[in-house]
Amino acid sequence: MADKTRRVVSVLVENESSVLSRVSGLFAGRGYNIETLTVAPLPNTNRSRITIVTKGSQRVLEQITKQLHKLVPVYKVVEHEEMVEKEMVLVKFPIEENLADIQALCGAYNGGIVNVGTDIIIGMVADEPFRIKHFIEATQRYSPIEVVRGGVVAIER
Amino acid sequence: MKMNGARMVCEALIAEGVKTVFGYPGGAIMNVYDEIYKQDGFEHILNRHEQASVHAADGYARVTGDVGVAMVTSGPGFTNAVTGLATAYMDSIPMVVISGQVPLSLIGTDGFQEIDAIGISRPCTKHNFLVRELSELPRIIKEAFHIAKTGRPGPVLVDIPKDITAEIGEFVYPDLVDIPSYKPTIKGNKRQIEKAVDAILKSKKPLLYVGGGVVLSNASDLVRKLADMGGIPAVETLMARGVMGAGNPLLQGMLGMHGNYSSNMAMSETDLVIALGSRFDDRVTGKLSEFAKYADIIHVDIDAANIGKLVDVDYPIVGDVYGVLERLIAGLEGRVNRDKYSDWREVLERYDNLHPQSFTDSENVIKPQWAIERIGELLGEEAIITSDVGQHQMWAAQHYPFDRPRQWINSGGLGTMGFGFPAALGAKKGAPEKTVINITGDGSILMNVQELVTASEYKIPVINVILNNNFLGMVRQWQTFFYEARYAETDLSYQPNFKLLAEACGGIGYDVATKAEFDEALKDAIAKDRVAFINVAVNRFENVLPMVPAGGALYNMILDDQQKEK
Ligand SMILES: Cc1ncc(C[n+]2csc(CCOP(=O)(O)OP(=O)(O)O)c2C)c(N)n1
Ligand SMILES: [Mg+2]
Numbered sequence: 001m002a003d004k005t006r007r008v009v010s011v012l013v014e015n016e017s018s019v020l021s022r023v024s025g026l027f028a029g030r031g032y033n034i035e036t037l038t039v040a041p042l043p044n045t046n047r048s049r050i051t052i053v054t055k056g057s058q059r060v061l062e063q064i065t066k067q068l069h070k071l072v073p074v075y076k077v078v079e080h081e082e083m084v085e086k087e088m089v090l091v092k093f094p095i096e097e098n099l100a101d102i103q104a105l106c107g108a109y110n111g112g113i114v115n116v117g118t119d120i121i122i123g124m125v126a127d128e129p130f131r132i133k134h135f136i137e138a139t140q141r142y143s144p145i146e147v148v149r150g151g152v153v154a155i156e157r
Numbered sequence: 158m159k160m161n162g163a164r165m166v167c168e169a170l171i172a173e174g175v176k177t178v179f180g181y182p183g184g185a186i187m188n189v190y191d192e193i194y195k196q197d198g199f200e201h202i203l204n205r206h207e208q209a210s211v212h213a214a215d216g217y218a219r220v221t222g223d224v225g226v227a228m229v230t231s232g233p234g235f236t237n238a239v240t241g242l243a244t245a246y247m248d249s250i251p252m253v254v255i256s257g258q259v260p261l262s263l264i265g266t267d268g269f270q271e272i273d274a275i276g277i278s279r280p281c282t283k284h285n286f287l288v289r290e291l292s293e294l295p296r297i298i299k300e301a302f303h304i305a306k307t308g309r310p311g312p313v314l315v316d317i318p319k320d321i322t323a324e325i326g327e328f329v330y331p332d333l334v335d336i337p338s339y340k341p342t343i344k345g346n347k348r349q350i351e352k353a354v355d356a357i358l359k360s361k362k363p364l365l366y367v368g369g370g371v372v373l374s375n376a377s378d379l380v381r382k383l384a385d386m387g388g389i390p391a392v393e394t395l396m397a398r399g400v401m402g403a404g405n406p407l408l409q410g411m412l413g414m415h416g417n418y419s420s421n422m423a424m425s426e427t428d429l430v431i432a433l434g435s436r437f438d439d440r441v442t443g444k445l446s447e448f449a450k451y452a453d454i455i456h457v458d459i460d461a462a463n464i465g466k467l468v469d470v471d472y473p474i475v476g477d478v479y480g481v482l483e484r485l486i487a488g489l490e491g492r493v494n495r496d497k498y499s500d501w502r503e504v505l506e507r508y509d510n511l512h513p514q515s516f517t518d519s520e521n522v523i524k525p526q527w528a529i530e531r532i533g534e535l536l537g538e539e540a541i542i543t544s545d546v547g548q549h550q551m552w553a554a555q556h557y558p559f560d561r562p563r564q565w566i567n568s569g570g571l572g573t574m575g576f577g578f579p580a581a582l583g584a585k586k587g588a589p590e591k592t593v594i595n596i597t598g599d600g601s602i603l604m605n606v607q608e609l610v611t612a613s614e615y616k617i618p619v620i621n622v623i624l625n626n627n628f629l630g631m632v633r634q635w636q637t638f639f640y641e642a643r644y645a646e647t648d649l650s651y652q653p654n655f656k657l658l659a660e661a662c663g664g665i666g667y668d669v670a671t672k673a674e675f676d677e678a679l680k681d682a683i684a685k686d687r688v689a690f691i692n693v694a695v696n697r698f699e700n701v702l703p704m705v706p707a708g709g710a711l712y713n714m715i716l717d718d719q720q721k722e723k
Contacts, residue, residue, distance in 0.1 A: 013338075014338050017287075018275055018276075018279070018287070021276065021279065022279060025279050025280060029280045059465065059466075062465060063462060063466060066461050066462035067462050069461070069462075070460070070461075070462055072283075072284040072304060072336065072338060072339045073338050074338055075337065075338040
């Protein structure tokens with residue numbers, strides 16, 4: 001069957017209480033894939049921006065845009081082509097691991113150490129999604145206790 | 158003016174010009190009913206089940222083109238209404254349903270008769286609202302009506318907590334609606350329309366594929382005009398019956414799973430599909446890769462998401478069919494004539510002569526198709542025909558001579574058994590001067606049979622013609638064809654006494670087994686002007702034909718035996 005393409009879509013919506021369920025319900029009900037979904041209000045408006053990473057055939061991707069557009073509280077749907085795309089991740093390491101190594105690793109991926117406690121070290125990184133994947137792989141040798149990914153945000157270039 | 162929220166609901170409905178509300182009261186909506194009691198701006202019909210209220214509002218909307226209105230209470234009242242919402246949603250029917258909700262303070266506490274109406278109805282409404290503050294109530298109702306009837310129409314739910322209908326505030330009903338995020342495209346792109354005109358001029362075998370959107374857009378006259386000026390043949394979907402008019406020589410018939418031979422062949426051989434307000438439903442297309450295989454496709458639809466959803470479209474035109482057709486016709490004016498496609502019309506005529514829509518009549522038993530054609534002979538354009546779902550529905554669509562849009566009312570998209578009778582009540586309220594006949598089955602009629610009481614109480618004289626085959630016939634037909642005649646749970650030999658049932662509820666009943674009895678009963682029922690059941694014993698094992706097995710190509714039809722002989 002048709003090849004699946006990855007796509008990042010930003011949805012500008014009216015800030016009403018059920019808008020997120022309208023959007024996520026649309027994906028669930030029509031069998032569209034959601035890889036990541038982030039949502040936050042836009043400054044100085046009563047609007048929010050939902051960023052969704054999805055995957056599908058050309059026909060499905062076109063349907064996603066059109067169906068989203070049909071939702072009454074949706075102002076605008078942006079299918080990103082030329083964009084800057086970032087994802088954030090937090091990783092917790094045991095205090096026994098080498099702090100300097102972890103610091104250097106995080107640094108290599110645009111991040112650093114954000115917290116050191118009596119038992120743990122927390123590193124933070126914000127980078128392109130594929131780089132985040134590499135970063136998480138690289139952390140494996142430092143016995144990560146917990147990995148929290150933030151989902152993708154994107155902005156058109 | 159100061160008033161409570163309940164009164165605001167009534168005032169808003171009156172301001173919207175609502176004449177009839179179908180509904181059923183209960184705790185969470187009682188404040189509104191108390192105000193309904195005090196007003197005389199609209200009539201309220203108490204159906205005997207909320208599902209029926211919503212179908213009745215739906216039937217009213219389909220016949221009049223206005224927004225239908227239903228009202229229900231929270232919890233079970235709302236959940237009973239869901240099938241009605243889904244039915245209207247699938248067929249794009251403009252409707253506003255108002256539901257009571259538990260007080261704001263109880264929401265989220267599993268309060269008595271609390272259910273998440275917004276969550277449940279989200280996928281089966283065009284939009285829905287939970288009213289959180291009294292001050293927004295008038296605006297929300299205004300927007301609900303606007304959303305229901307503009308763009309691609311659909312049902313809208315307004316869920317109102319009980320404390321809001323009790324609260325007192327200032328009522329100002331807005332004149333205008335402004336929803337910045339909701340601006341349906343209605344005009345149709347000029348350049349695309351020009352390209353479509355050129356495509357039609359280049360085509361040798363164009364075909365109008367007419368869908369329910371034409372009815373919703375009130376564009377039937379324009380479709381007829383377009384067909385006529387170019388001598389362009391047309392096929393109708395189940396939802397579009399009546400658009401072209403039964404006697405129209407350009408009309409091939411209905412296409413799809415139970416379409417007639419020449420319609421399905423026309424679609425299989427055309428070189429240009431002109432799709433008007435139709436959505437390439439699987440019951441219409443059959444196997445997609447074989448559908449209109451040799452054709453380019455023009456698709457006019459107000460819903461952009463319908464275009465390119467299932468088939469690739471060469472000339473997409475997003476817009477209201479009416480306005481687009483006006484410009485399409487203007488573009489073709491003087492450039493087409495009826496001779497241009499005469500070869501193509503001859504081909505289709507030959508197909509129609511080869512396998513006409515027909516059936517083998519009998520002298521011993523009433524054939525369901527005969528009964529439908531007979532109603533057509535006796536009432537023709539005068540009647541509004543509603544139907545339920547099953548074989549009787551398909552036979553009605555095939556055999557009744559529909560002559561105008563909004564004459565044929567059925568649940569096409571969802572296929573809801575139990576739709577026909579309450580929809581007939583709504584239809585009759587919307588068009589009291591018409592004779593309203595519900596063509597139904599012995600299975601379907603029982604799914605809203607309580608409406609006998611409603612019809613009697615309010616003197617809504619609709620006639621239910623029960624084509625009684627002692628079967629869930631359509632399912633039985635599939636079992637015959639595809640399950641080696643294992644009739645699992647489809648035998649309805651255990652029957653109520655339909656005549657007595659009607660009479661027990663204040664209606665009038667007839668048992669009919671011969672053609673003469675049929676005529677007599679129908680004429681008597683029309684004359685008596687009361688709600689009626691005409692229980693017609695029909696041939697048990699009759700099949701709906703032609704039939705394209707699900708997923709098969711449209712040109713591979715199982716044909717009627719008699720048709721094969723020819
Ligand atoms: C609410 C609902 N339940 C089940 C079905 C599945 N179904 C489709 S047709 C049919 C049989 C209908 O029987 P009847 O009303 O007697 O009509 P007939 O086909 O015999 O004319 C059934 C069960 C449906 N469409 N709707
Ligand atoms: Mg039956």
